[in-house]
Amino acid sequence: MVTMKDVARKAGVSVSTVSLVLSGRGVGRITEEVADRVRASAADLHYVPNLVAKGLRTKQTHTIGLLSDSVASTPFAGKMLAAAQLEAWESGYLLLLIDTADAREMEEPATQALLQRNVEGLIYASMYHRDVQLPQLPDGIPVVVMDGRPTDLDRADWIVPDEQGGARLAVQVLLDAGHRRIAFCNNAEPIPASAGREKGYGDALADAGIAYDPALVVHAATNTADAGRAAVLDLLSRPEPPTGIFCFSDRIAIGAYRAATERGLRIPDDLSIVGFDNQEFIADVLSPPLTTVELPHTQMGTWAARRVIKRLRTPGVSLPVKNEYASCQLIIRDSVGHPALPS
Amino acid sequence: MVTMKDVARKAGVSVSTVSLVLSGRGVGRITEEVADRVRASAADLHYVPNLVAKGLRTKQTHTIGLLSDSVASTPFAGKMLAAAQLEAWESGYLLLLIDTADAREMEEPATQALLQRNVEGLIYASMYHRDVQLPQLPDGIPVVVMDGRPTDLDRADWIVPDEQGGARLAVQVLLDAGHRRIAFCNNAEPIPASAGREKGYGDALADAGIAYDPALVVHAATNTADAGRAAVLDLLSRPEPPTGIFCFSDRIAIGAYRAATERGLRIPDDLSIVGFDNQEFIADVLSPPLTTVELPHTQMGTWAARRVIKRLRTPGVSLPVKNEYASCQLIIRDSVGHPALPS
Numbered sequence: 001m002v003t004m005k006d007v008a009r010k011a012g013v014s015v016s017t018v019s020l021v022l023s024g025r026g027v028g029r030i031t032e033e034v035a036d037r038v039r040a041s042a043a044d045l046h047y048v049p050n051l052v053a054k055g056l057r058t059k060q061t062h063t064i065g066l067l068s069d070s071v072a073s074t075p076f077a078g079k080m081l082a083a084a085q086l087e088a089w090e091s092g093y094l095l096l097l098i099d100t101a102d103a104r105e106m107e108e109p110a111t112q113a114l115l116q117r118n119v120e121g122l123i124y125a126s127m128y129h130r131d132v133q134l135p136q137l138p139d140g141i142p143v144v145v146m147d148g149r150p151t152d153l154d155r156a157d158w159i160v161p162d163e164q165g166g167a168r169l170a171v172q173v174l175l176d177a178g179h180r181r182i183a184f185c186n187n188a189e190p191i192p193a194s195a196g197r198e199k200g201y202g203d204a205l206a207d208a209g210i211a212y213d214p215a216l217v218v219h220a221a222t223n224t225a226d227a228g229r230a231a232v233l234d235l236l237s238r239p240e241p242p243t244g245i246f247c248f249s250d251r252i253a254i255g256a257y258r259a260a261t262e263r264g265l266r267i268p269d270d271l272s273i274v275g276f277d278n279q280e281f282i283a284d285v286l287s288p289p290l291t292t293v294e295l296p297h298t299q300m301g302t303w304a305a306r307r308v309i310k311r312l313r314t315p316g317v318s319l320p321v322k323n324e325y326a327s328c329q330l331i332i333r334d335s336v337g338h339p340a341l342p343s
Numbered sequence: 344m345v346t347m348k349d350v351a352r353k354a355g356v357s358v359s360t361v362s363l364v365l366s367g368r369g370v371g372r373i374t375e376e377v378a379d380r381v382r383a384s385a386a387d388l389h390y391v392p393n394l395v396a397k398g399l400r401t402k403q404t405h406t407i408g409l410l411s412d413s414v415a416s417t418p419f420a421g422k423m424l425a426a427a428q429l430e431a432w433e434s435g436y437l438l439l440l441i442d443t444a445d446a447r448e449m450e451e452p453a454t455q456a457l458l459q460r461n462v463e464g465l466i467y468a469s470m471y472h473r474d475v476q477l478p479q480l481p482d483g484i485p486v487v488v489m490d491g492r493p494t495d496l497d498r499a500d501w502i503v504p505d506e507q508g509g510a511r512l513a514v515q516v517l518l519d520a521g522h523r524r525i526a527f528c529n530n531a532e533p534i535p536a537s538a539g540r541e542k543g544y545g546d547a548l549a550d551a552g553i554a555y556d557p558a559l560v561v562h563a564a565t566n567t568a569d570a571g572r573a574a575v576l577d578l579l580s581r582p583e584p585p586t587g588i589f590c591f592s593d594r595i596a597i598g599a600y601r602a603a604t605e606r607g608l609r610i611p612d613d614l615s616i617v618g619f620d621n622q623e624f625i626a627d628v629l630s631p632p633l634t635t636v637e638l639p640h641t642q643m644g645t646w647a648a649r650r651v652i653k654r655l656r657t658p659g660v661s662l663p664v665k666n667e668y669a670s671c672q673l674i675i676r677d678s679v680g681h682p683a684l685p686s
Binding site: 022023027039043046063070078081082085086089094095096097098099101105106108109110112113117136138139225254279280281282284285286 | 365366370382385386389406413421424425428429432437438439440441442444448449451452453455456460479481482568597622623624625627628629
């Protein structure tokens, strides 16, 4: 069995240098030339460090488990994973990911599987802001929920998007362009994002002194272009149709574009539209490009990794449960104009 | 320390039943009622099985490492990961994923990190069909490359899309509609996908008895809508412009749509367009919806997991290196029509 000592001897460096290089923690501390020599020596000797044995000895695996429910398999939130991975990596931790691909029955065994591999902490990632039922976990394992809230709020740190603030931004850009009859095409699914965005819509109107008009709030049956089209056609049939529409999502905004085209309305000349999500490709492909609100996936990923690492680095310290509403950002493109003058 | 025996006693079942349930291999073998009782007992006793200790004893971790270069963080190939994960899971293996987010310097330490966790096999996933430089690996670890080819072809099993066959399908759908002047807007980047699709384009024309016309092959500088628009505008300026265009990708097809609009050409009445990738949302958002070729992400993911598991289950058997070109599928939508009669 080749040991780290053998590698150190062959490379002519200390064992701790070998350890830093091979654990990936040598960047910035060990010169590239030395690091290359260490790696070459390790390769020549076919050295494979055995973290299983080491884990038993030190109880530290520098590994964080990440359980995701289809995040890896959807275009939606990949940036969140990438950000968490990068943050962990730069702090000397490895993120082991298991994606359950929306199979709820996999969650508990997948969690067990991660615990069996002696992960020191866990991150639960949801594809969209929802209430997350955490499985049974042993004490002393820090847990962070990312883009979701644990049903028992005290059981874990969590970060979600500030849906309400994001919706305010979306409505504000319409108000700033001069719109007064602003509709909201919400998603009918009972998820926190729907409630939060509806609240933000109401707040922005109230701040502008505009009375809430229930005739201007509709619900797409699902978060799809087809359902959005149907709901927006409904809005456009009102005796006094809106001049601007805030859509729950970019997907629903696709439907709003279609509805506008069917009614012979030009965007933004006759109708202004704002989306939510800044989902890759949709905004780029729509014509005109869509003004929308970007979800803070990168910030959520970074925050979650930082938070779990902070807990790991302060063992024995009882940090209070922390939660965060991450700010969304307005992305201005070409789908908002001034309201048409009444003809 | 709570053992599996304690859980078995509390639940009133055998130790092997507990083992099946807690390892996730009980589905279909153990009734849900018994499985629930086992899980409740394990939870009550705060039982955490320790695979680290078990791994040392049996040398079997039933874990496969998956190293990806930004697959998890791009919309493109998430289905491939999901398929590999599902296949592994259903065979009793766990897939531990590390995504290097395109940081090449992470590949070697990430591989080491997976080996340290005693993965039994490795899958390397590329975001797109490219030549993959594998890092130094110890002997006896099965390796499969997914959506890429190892630079040393004998070092690993590999699966890539049948780019050539996919391109033939794309051109054939134009031929079948009656087109004879069929252009190819390729991607200028020197990747296997470009070469393979250009070969398939030439083959399909040759089979139809149409001479290859170099004036009908252009290269978008990058795989983007903007570069595609410029290249297709060039094509449409030819003395005898094409009536149908096969685009290297759906993104380049977005550019082709824009170029057509700028020239006042209707799709498919005046110009037919076929894409490649069947990338989520693009085909749905474009108007008219895009006829395109789907990359076999699901098949590649399933194949890779199966292949590595096959090697793990036949230890000591020297299986020859296997490679596979996975078939692409034509997705017919509304962007291909009959060529306009000469006016």
